[in-house]
Amino acid sequence: MSGEEAPTQQQQPEQEKTDTADESTPAAAGAPQESGSSPSTEEKPISWRSVVLMGYGGYDKVKLQVKTQNKPQLKAGEVLVCIKACGLNFAELLARQGLYDLLPAPPVVMGMEGSGVIEAVGESVEDRKVGDRVIVFSRSGIWQELVVASANSTFPMPEQMSFEEGAALPVNYLTAYMILFDVANLRPGKSVLIHMAGGGVGIAATQLCHTVEEVIIFGTASASKHETIAQGGVTHPIDYRTKDYVEEIHKISPKGVDIVLDPLGGSDTQKGFGLLKPLGTLIVFGAANCVTGQRKNLLAMAKTWYNQLSLNTLKLMQANKAIAGFHLGHVSEELISNTMHKLLELYVQGKIKPHIDSCYHFEEVGDAMRRMHERQNIGKIILLPEPKKKDEEPKSNAEPAEEVEKNESAATEKKEDASEEVKEEKD
Amino acid sequence: MSGEEAPTQQQQPEQEKTDTADESTPAAAGAPQESGSSPSTEEKPISWRSVVLMGYGGYDKVKLQVKTQNKPQLKAGEVLVCIKACGLNFAELLARQGLYDLLPAPPVVMGMEGSGVIEAVGESVEDRKVGDRVIVFSRSGIWQELVVASANSTFPMPEQMSFEEGAALPVNYLTAYMILFDVANLRPGKSVLIHMAGGGVGIAATQLCHTVEEVIIFGTASASKHETIAQGGVTHPIDYRTKDYVEEIHKISPKGVDIVLDPLGGSDTQKGFGLLKPLGTLIVFGAANCVTGQRKNLLAMAKTWYNQLSLNTLKLMQANKAIAGFHLGHVSEELISNTMHKLLELYVQGKIKPHIDSCYHFEEVGDAMRRMHERQNIGKIILLPEPKKKDEEPKSNAEPAEEVEKNESAATEKKEDASEEVKEEKD
Numbered sequence: 001m002s003g004e005e006a007p008t009q010q011q012q013p014e015q016e017k018t019d020t021a022d023e024s025t026p027a028a029a030g031a032p033q034e035s036g037s038s039p040s041t042e043e044k045p046i047s048w049r050s051v052v053l054m055g056y057g058g059y060d061k062v063k064l065q066v067k068t069q070n071k072p073q074l075k076a077g078e079v080l081v082c083i084k085a086c087g088l089n090f091a092e093l094l095a096r097q098g099l100y101d102l103l104p105a106p107p108v109v110m111g112m113e114g115s116g117v118i119e120a121v122g123e124s125v126e127d128r129k130v131g132d133r134v135i136v137f138s139r140s141g142i143w144q145e146l147v148v149a150s151a152n153s154t155f156p157m158p159e160q161m162s163f164e165e166g167a168a169l170p171v172n173y174l175t176a177y178m179i180l181f182d183v184a185n186l187r188p189g190k191s192v193l194i195h196m197a198g199g200g201v202g203i204a205a206t207q208l209c210h211t212v213e214e215v216i217i218f219g220t221a222s223a224s225k226h227e228t229i230a231q232g233g234v235t236h237p238i239d240y241r242t243k244d245y246v247e248e249i250h251k252i253s254p255k256g257v258d259i260v261l262d263p264l265g266g267s268d269t270q271k272g273f274g275l276l277k278p279l280g281t282l283i284v285f286g287a288a289n290c291v292t293g294q295r296k297n298l299l300a301m302a303k304t305w306y307n308q309l310s311l312n313t314l315k316l317m318q319a320n321k322a323i324a325g326f327h328l329g330h331v332s333e334e335l336i337s338n339t340m341h342k343l344l345e346l347y348v349q350g351k352i353k354p355h356i357d358s359c360y361h362f363e364e365v366g367d368a369m370r371r372m373h374e375r376q377n378i379g380k381i382i383l384l385p386e387p388k389k390k391d392e393e394p395k396s397n398a399e400p401a402e403e404v405e406k407n408e409s410a411a412t413e414k415k416e417d418a419s420e421e422v423k424e425e426k427d
Numbered sequence: 428m429s430g431e432e433a434p435t436q437q438q439q440p441e442q443e444k445t446d447t448a449d450e451s452t453p454a455a456a457g458a459p460q461e462s463g464s465s466p467s468t469e470e471k472p473i474s475w476r477s478v479v480l481m482g483y484g485g486y487d488k489v490k491l492q493v494k495t496q497n498k499p500q501l502k503a504g505e506v507l508v509c510i511k512a513c514g515l516n517f518a519e520l521l522a523r524q525g526l527y528d529l530l531p532a533p534p535v536v537m538g539m540e541g542s543g544v545i546e547a548v549g550e551s552v553e554d555r556k557v558g559d560r561v562i563v564f565s566r567s568g569i570w571q572e573l574v575v576a577s578a579n580s581t582f583p584m585p586e587q588m589s590f591e592e593g594a595a596l597p598v599n600y601l602t603a604y605m606i607l608f609d610v611a612n613l614r615p616g617k618s619v620l621i622h623m624a625g626g627g628v629g630i631a632a633t634q635l636c637h638t639v640e641e642v643i644i645f646g647t648a649s650a651s652k653h654e655t656i657a658q659g660g661v662t663h664p665i666d667y668r669t670k671d672y673v674e675e676i677h678k679i680s681p682k683g684v685d686i687v688l689d690p691l692g693g694s695d696t697q698k699g700f701g702l703l704k705p706l707g708t709l710i711v712f713g714a715a716n717c718v719t720g721q722r723k724n725l726l727a728m729a730k731t732w733y734n735q736l737s738l739n740t741l742k743l744m745q746a747n748k749a750i751a752g753f754h755l756g757h758v759s760e761e762l763i764s765n766t767m768h769k770l771l772e773l774y775v776q777g778k779i780k781p782h783i784d785s786c787y788h789f790e791e792v793g794d795a796m797r798r799m800h801e802r803q804n805i806g807k808i809i810l811l812p813e814p815k816k817k818d819e820e821p822k823s824n825a826e827p828a829e830e831v832e833k834n835e836s837a838a839t840e841k842k843e844d845a846s847e848e849v850k851e852e853k854d
Contacts, residue, residue, distance in 0.1 A: 320753060323749065
């Protein structure tokens, strides 16, 4: 059953008019404007690149498109951003398989986070101006060269922050911050288990744990990542692929841990719950165990579903433990905005700093997804709208893929059908 | 099926030797001693009163006994406390019905908290001395005139604290504090739903909420208690008996609340979970809905069990909510000790102050239990080891019982079999 694919929608021809699939950040065009909304005189179509999910399935469902369109009319409160870098998240791997319900139906421009420069501002926008370097956060629609966004969903970047860092910040750091400080109650002396400690959220959580005194961090990752995550602040790196992490943690801390960050789901949630100390909290914020092959795997989903922790309240009382679910997509804009400002402050203070694993150009989005799928990345994978230059050097600052052991689940699927999945289309 | 009773154990004759049913606080005797453990020369039996659970069932299973016994030999680290006041808790109502698994099997001296004066100290006890006024906290064994306890489970009382206040502090305030600050993460501006807001934990939680800025408190209680709980700090008192509290809360706060304290269980847990805002936490710390009549009610238990919230982790993620269980009996001694010191500091600062509902003598323990069972109390019910004097005035400073409406569930059982359930036995 591995690799079973959901029905895919037929690939659409290049769109010529405004894409309305995503209301929150409609695809938009615009040459730099000085200020204010412009009357629709002298309209001149312009072109820009975007990464579009055409249907559910493998890497081949994600296409680079070049759209040509009239200049957009900004509404009051909106800004036009020229995107310089975007973040890739695990949610996009789920979304491509049809497993992420907050992404509008295909065809849709993917992407939840990016950074760039403001090219135009609509009416009533007072705290942003043309030329501002900003981070943009939205539910979708960010993986394109030009994005129309509400000014409220943009955040001015500190001077010393690179575009890659800006694009790497929102999803991973908002998730880690809210889990540690809004859902759980991280305080001095507590212990935390971070799964996938070399991933984007894992590295963010490790850095944020260190903003609190004497926190002990257990981090699971394959052995090749241990040196990096230990340098990053993980107290006890554990190779989950050669050792039983429950046993390893019990050897070091017989009573277990205070907080478990669980992006995996399934049987790992049960193990994590068992590892909690009394008054401890487990937070489930993903179902990475659902994702094995390149396409939706019904068997993996069924296993994850079957093995998920089911609880009743009497059991929770007897155990004296808490279990929480977290989904950034359901958090209020107000809390996101407040937390983004705290994170930017922590960045300026030097307490957090996104770790960039690698940068891929839009036309390489399939390779970028595969790198994350196979858990080869340490830190954030970035997508760049700018076309790749000929003879450009490899974009990863991590170990070459050959030297990194593959995740066992990812390794179950052959890679042969994953080549050439992204085609550049021009009109 | 109402009032179905578990098999009860035969009542035992008066014991003459040391009661060994409860290891953590063995029943103990002792005239005041100067210090240290005394050699067992010149032993002279002494007598003291205690409240003993003889078997599971109605109020008649709780007996006042007078024990006569040799002076105990204190072990190293132990102290002998002459108890002046004890606290009654809902757990003792559950325990009498055989529904509290942490109480040793009957016959057993009940009681988890009390206050009194140290009469003797064992070897190696350096920070307690004869004459110290202390609070004592244990899993059982406190409802007696003389208690042998580990010095570590005693806490020196501030000068201005009465014995009644000291006895009222541990269970209610430890529970409320840990729920609000260790399990949930109460912070400025948050909203909290407190069920049974006129009860011991309810009043403690209300006071502790006010140690944080701008917390909004919704409190359920029968209408007769509203004036008192509003004065105590409940922002929005709600009469759960004449109104749907879910509707009432939604009228005031359409998005719901951040924290729900749930001592009820069953369908109320489901309602509470529904009331949570995203990132909110519900804490289940009791099953008061199980207790309807005087004896174990299998139907009420089945209903509570059937209606309890069952959750899987995917549902939690979609809801973006947390659910926790809390049981003071499973908390480490270290955390209890640390929290007691924080609570005593808050008392000295005038930020918390136990509200004493009424005081009953040991021989009136059945009346005391009935008052709590029928939810007539506002605040703490205290038990006094000292015998009741003839012509003593009524001991309650709350409304006379006749004027307080009865809880509907408690009212389903006739009171006639509850008279004369406590008999004083002397040898």
